[in-house]
Amino acid sequence: MKKFKFIAFIAVLASLFIGVSFKASASSPSLSVNNVYTTSSSVTGTATKGVSIIVRNASKKTIASSTADSQTGKFSVDLHTNLKANQKLYVYARKSSTSYFYRIVNVKTPTTSKATTSSNSSKTTTSSTTASNSSKSSSKISINEPTGKWYSGNNNGYRVVTTFSQSTGLNQALYKNGKFQKKLINYATYKVTTYSKTFWGITYRQRGQKTYQRFYLRFTDNTHFILVNKANKAVKVKFGVAPYHYYKFVLVK
Numbered sequence: 289m290k291k292f293k294f295i296a297f298i299a300v301l302a303s304l305f306i307g308v309s310f311k312a313s314a315s316s317p318s319l320s321v322n323n324v325y326t327t328s329s330s331v332t333g334t335a336t337k338g339v340s341i342i343v344r345n346a347s348k349k350t351i352a353s354s355t356a357d358s359q360t361g362k363f364s365v366d367l368h369t370n371l372k373a374n375q376k377l378y379v380y381a382r383k384s385s386t387s388y389f390y391r392i393v394n395v396k397t398p399t400t401s402k403a404t405t406s407s408n409s410s411k412t413t414t415s416s417t418t419a420s421n422s423s424k425s426s427s428k429i430s431i432n433e434p435t436g437k438w439y440s441g442n443n444n445g446y447r448v449v450t451t452f453s454q455s456t457g458l459n460q461a462l463y464k465n466g467k468f469q470k471k472l473i474n475y476a477t478y479k480v481t482t483y484s485k486t487f488w489g490i491t492y493r494q495r496g497q498k499t500y501q502r503f504y505l506r507f508t509d510n511t512h513f514i515l516v517n518k519a520n521k522a523v524k525v526k527f528g529v530a531p532y533h534y535y536k537f538v539l540v541k
Contacts, residue, residue, distance in 0.1 A: 303336070317336035319336075337360070339355070357435055366534060379393055429485050429509060430485075437451060438540070452458055459473055
C-alpha cells in the first residue's frame with residue numbers, strides 16, 4: 289500500500305514538472321534571421337514584437353543591439369564592424385533573463401563572377417565585375433516616390449517614423465521604446481529631387497512655416513534607405529533628444 293502511494297506521489301510531481309516545462313517553452317520568443325553577408329551593414333529579420341535583439345560574436349561579446357518593432361516584429365540591427373566569411377554570429381531574441389531564444393548565423397560571401405586566371409587581365413576583370421555588380425544592384429531599385437511609412441533602426445530605444453503621403457504630406461515622429469515622444473516634422477509639403485536612382489534630396493516646408501529645409505537619402509534597395517549628406521556619404525544625425533546615430537530606414541507600410 290505504501291509503495292502504491294509513493295508511486296502515485298512521483299507521478300503527480302512528474303506531471304507538475306511537465307506543465308512547467310511546457311509553459312516555459314510556449315513563452316519563448318520567436319526569431320527569424322535573414323542571411324548575413326560579408327558586405328552586410330546590418331542584421332535583419334523578424335521576432336516576437338517588442339523583444340530585445342542582441343548580436344554577439346563567437347566570444348559571446350555583444351557587438352550590436354536593437355528592439356523588434358512593437359507593431360510588426362521586424363528588426364534591423366546596425367553593425368559597425370567588418371564581417372568575415374564563415375564568421376559565426378549569435379542573434380538573440382530576449383524577453384527577459386529567463387525567456388530568450390537565439391540562432392547561430394554563419395556569415396556568407398556574396399556570389400560573384402569568377403575572375404580570369406590571366407595575371408595581366410585579373411585587375412581589369414575584378415574592376416569590371418565590381419562595376420557590373422554595382423550596376424545590377426542599382427538597376428534593381430525601382431522607386432518613383434517614397435510614399436509609405438518608414439521605420440528607422442533602434443538607437444538606444446529611440447526610433448524615428450517617417451511617413452510620406454500624397455494627401456497628408458511629410459510627417460516624422462520620435463518614439464522611445466514604442467511610446468510617442470515628439471513630432472519632428474508636421475504635415476509638410478515636400479519635393480523630391482532625384483540625383484540618381486538611389487540618391488535623392490527631399491526639400492520640405494512644415495505647415496505654418498515659411499522656411500524650407502532639406503535632407504538627403506540613399507536607397508540600398510527598394511525597401512531600405514540611409515541618411516546621407518549632399519556628397520552622398522552616410523552621416524550621423526540627431527533627432528530630438530536621441531543621441532547622434534547612423535540611421536537606416538525600412539519600409540513597413
